[in-house]
Amino acid sequence: MKNETHPMENYLRMDRIPHIWCPGCGIGLAVTALVSAIEKANLDLNKLCVVSGIGCTGRVAGYIKLDSFHTTHGRAIPFATGIKLANPELKLIVVSGDGDLISIGGNHFIHAARRNIDMVVICVNNFIYAMTGGQVAPTTPSPAYTTTSPYGNFEPSSNVPQIAESAGAVYVARWTALHIRRLTNSILEALNKPGFSVVEVISPCAQYYSRINRLGDGMDMMKFYHDNSEIKHFEPTDNLSIGYQKEITVGKFVDRERPTYTESFQKWLKK
Amino acid sequence: MRANPRDVRTGILYIDGDVAAAEGALAAGCKFVGGYPITPSTEAAEAFVRRAPQVGAMFIQMEDELGSISAVMGASLSGKKSMTITSGPGFSLMMETIGFGAMLEIPFVIINIQRGGPSTGVPTKTGQADMMQARWGSQGDYEVITLSPDSPQESFDFTIKAFNLAEKYRVPVMLMSDECVGHMTEKVVVPEADKIEIEPRRLYKGPKDKYVPFKPDKDLVPPMVKAGDGYKLYLSALTHNERGYPTQNIKNSSSRRLIDKIRLNADDIIEIKEEGLEDAEVVVVSYGITSRVAFRAIEQARKLGIKVGNLRLVTVWPFPDKKITELSKKVKGFVVPEINYGQVVFEVERCVHGNANIILVPHGGASVHNPNDILTAIKTIVKDKKRYDGILEFKTELELRIFGSGDNK
Numbered sequence: 163m164k165n166e167t168h169p170m171e172n173y174l175r176m177d178r179i180p181h182i183w184c185p186g187c188g189i190g191l192a193v194t195a196l197v198s199a200i201e202k203a204n205l206d207l208n209k210l211c212v213v214s215g216i217g218c219t220g221r222v223a224g225y226i227k228l229d230s231f232h233t234t235h236g237r238a239i240p241f242a243t244g245i246k247l248a249n250p251e252l253k254l255i256v257v258s259g260d261g262d263l264i265s266i267g268g269n270h271f272i273h274a275a276r277r278n279i280d281m282v283v284i285c286v287n288n289f290i291y292a293m294t295g296g297q298v299a300p301t302t303p304s305p306a307y308t309t310t311s312p313y314g315n316f317e318p319s320s321n322v323p324q325i326a327e328s329a330g331a332v333y334v335a336r337w338t339a340l341h342i343r344r345l346t347n348s349i350l351e352a353l354n355k356p357g358f359s360v361v362e363v364i365s366p367c368a369q370y371y372s373r374i375n376r377l378g379d380g381m382d383m384m385k386f387y388h389d390n391s392e393i394k395h396f397e398p399t400d401n402l403s404i405g406y407q408k409e410i411t412v413g414k415f416v417d418r419e420r421p422t423y424t425e426s427f428q429k430w431l432k433k
Numbered sequence: 434m435r436a437n438p439r440d441v442r443t444g445i446l447y448i449d450g451d452v453a454a455a456e457g458a459l460a461a462g463c464k465f466v467g468g469y470p471i472t473p474s475t476e477a478a479e480a481f482v483r484r485a486p487q488v489g490a491m492f493i494q495m496e497d498e499l500g501s502i503s504a505v506m507g508a509s510l511s512g513k514k515s516m517t518i519t520s521g522p523g524f525s526l527m528m529e530t531i532g533f534g535a536m537l538e539i540p541f542v543i544i545n546i547q548r549g550g551p552s553t554g555v556p557t558k559t560g561q562a563d564m565m566q567a568r569w570g571s572q573g574d575y576e577v578i579t580l581s582p583d584s585p586q587e588s589f590d591f592t593i594k595a596f597n598l599a600e601k602y603r604v605p606v607m608l609m610s611d612e613c614v615g616h617m618t619e620k621v622v623v624p625e626a627d628k629i630e631i632e633p634r635r636l637y638k639g640p641k642d643k644y645v646p647f648k649p650d651k652d653l654v655p656p657m658v659k660a661g662d663g664y665k666l667y668l669s670a671l672t673h674n675e676r677g678y679p680t681q682n683i684k685n686s687s688s689r690r691l692i693d694k695i696r697l698n699a700d701d702i703i704e705i706k707e708e709g710l711e712d713a714e715v716v717v718v719s720y721g722i723t724s725r726v727a728f729r730a731i732e733q734a735r736k737l738g739i740k741v742g743n744l745r746l747v748t749v750w751p752f753p754d755k756k757i758t759e760l761s762k763k764v765k766g767f768v769v770p771e772i773n774y775g776q777v778v779f780e781v782e783r784c785v786h787g788n789a790n791i792i793l794v795p796h797g798g799a800s801v802h803n804p805n806d807i808l809t810a811i812k813t814i815v816k817d818k819k820r821y822d823g824i825l826e827f828k829t830e831l832e833l834r835i836f837g838s839g840d841n842k
Contacts, residue, residue: 232669244507
């Protein structure tokens with residue numbers, strides 16, 4: 163009998179598998195991309211920390227075998243900020259959802275980007291609050307149905323790359339859960355780039371978002387991404403709003419240099 | 434362990450209670466403050482950040498109090514002694530993360546310079562109405578430790594004590610100061626560094642592969658590791674077992690221990706200052722700035738020949754249950770002045786078990802009590818023969834004129 167082990171065993175807490183994510187969910191793919199990027203980045207695993215907030219994506223920290231922290235709702239970024247400032251040699255990866263990072267944690271997102279704190283933020287955007295059963299989110303496109311927009315969502319939605327760029331992020335990319343190889347490369351680039359990097363991952367929520375909107379299962383969502391994603395590197399971020407079942411522009415949009423918080427602080431200390 | 438001379442501004446200083454708290458934090462080895470400006474606590478943050486570069490400490494002014502307390506959690510897990518400084522509205526915003534800190538047993542200190550409330554209240558004036566919030570403001574069951582200073586000297590001393598207790602018990606410790614103490618400038622004696630006892634971080638010393646994050650020592654407190662030390666630490670504020678993994682089996686979780694590590698160690702934690710209790714017929718129970726005001730009333734009552742005992746709560750939480758119960762069997766009654774409409778007095782009532790009379794001397798905030806009110810309450814206890822039905826609420830002469838006497842004598 164062959165005794166094969168999971169190829170990512172060194173990076174995952176195998177004693178916590180099976181994970182809690184539903185069939186057809188894209189978060190596992192985001193984790194796969196993250197782990198592959200970490201593997202390729204050849205970083206000291208003892209100096210990497212993963213911080214998550216609350217929600218489906220908030221559970222990521224619990225499955226990755228690094229120093230990992232499952233914090234309160236919306237506070238993954240300031241928590242990671244504290245870790246980083248108290249020990250600047252650590253590399254921080256924040257993995258959380260759109261609701262956690264852009265809604266309840268939106269203020270922290272903006273200010274961490276402004277300060278250019280050295281961390282990689284992976285924002286898994288499934289357009290909905292999934293852990294709580296599919297409520298409307300600031301990222302929900304109009305007029306999608308959710309349990310708290312049962313007659314369709316009339317609010318305009320947040321454009322994550324645009325917020326990230328305007329707040330000061332040095333690296334901004336977006337991929338869907340289908341673009342696993344390109345997503346991995348983007349996370350790898352972000353890991354190697356000092357400063358505040360944001361990688362948005364458009365991810366299918368096959369249980370809530372696609373069911374209530376009758377968009378099929380996870381595979382149908384992936385087919386939709388396949389047919390409707392267009393790669394446009396360095397597209398101006400104000401063109402990146404996502405409409406309901408409209409084309410999704412993906413790619414790397416921002417890659418620029420700014421002094422990080424730690425660099426600025428060290429320079430200021432010397433003065 | 435002794436304090437580092439670099440961190441301690443040894444000498445006789447003339448500073449206010451806010452600055453004294455910052456000096457206390459520095460002396461205790463605090464190396465990280467995440468803060469957000471709020472009256473009347475800002476002087477503490479300003480004092481800390483001025484000295485921070487000299488002692489290798491870090492200050493960051495976060496975007497809000499939710500951010501500042503979260504950054505404090507992260508910094509503490511990175512191994513730095515950490516605190517935040519705030520007042521009522523900011524304290525309210527921090528509540529969720531205080532519960533997070535209690536749940537994950539993260540050592541940290543909060544300086545709360547209380548102001549008049551509720552809501553925006555009287556930002557520039559005093560209050561003591563956050564006492565119950567300090568105890569139970571976050572959801573769920575947990576225990577904290579609070580310390581109430583009545584002077585800049587105690588702000589300094591108790592902030593050091595706060596850090597020591599936080600590290601020893603891995604628990605949120607709050608310095609429940611107030612605007613009056615915070616803005617009161619007095620002499621503060623800062624001892625030499627080798628006279629200041631410092632509790633170091635309780636670090637795990639066993640083999641790396643045997644580390645179990647929430648496996649407690651005999652005193653129910655588990656040792657810690659730092660982020661970045663290669664332990665592949667996983668912490669979640671979901672109800673968790675010793676391993677740190679989520680569980681719905683409460684019996685197997687740390688829930689009970691979070692309570693027990695404080696309750697069963699209460700004798701070690703509780704500090705009270707008592708005087709004249711041996712033959713007292715009336716005991717004044719007070720804390721923080723109110724203790725100083727009450728002292729005037731106690732002196733006057735003693736001049737009148739009344740035997741008054743003075744019981745000052747340094748730690749309001751955990752509450753000195755046993756001491757109050759023991760006293761209640763010997764005295765006629767208790768007078769409890771506090772700058773709120775009754776919070777700690779209910780704890781006194783719980784421990785008195787109907788053995789003695791209790792008068793609450795409330796105060797709405799924005800200033801301190803008139804000592805005469807406390808004196809009148811003391812006299813009332815001595816005079817009254819009958820047992821009150823519950824707590825008697827004292828009304829000032831002004832209130833009596835407006836609202837009538839009610840039950841009051």
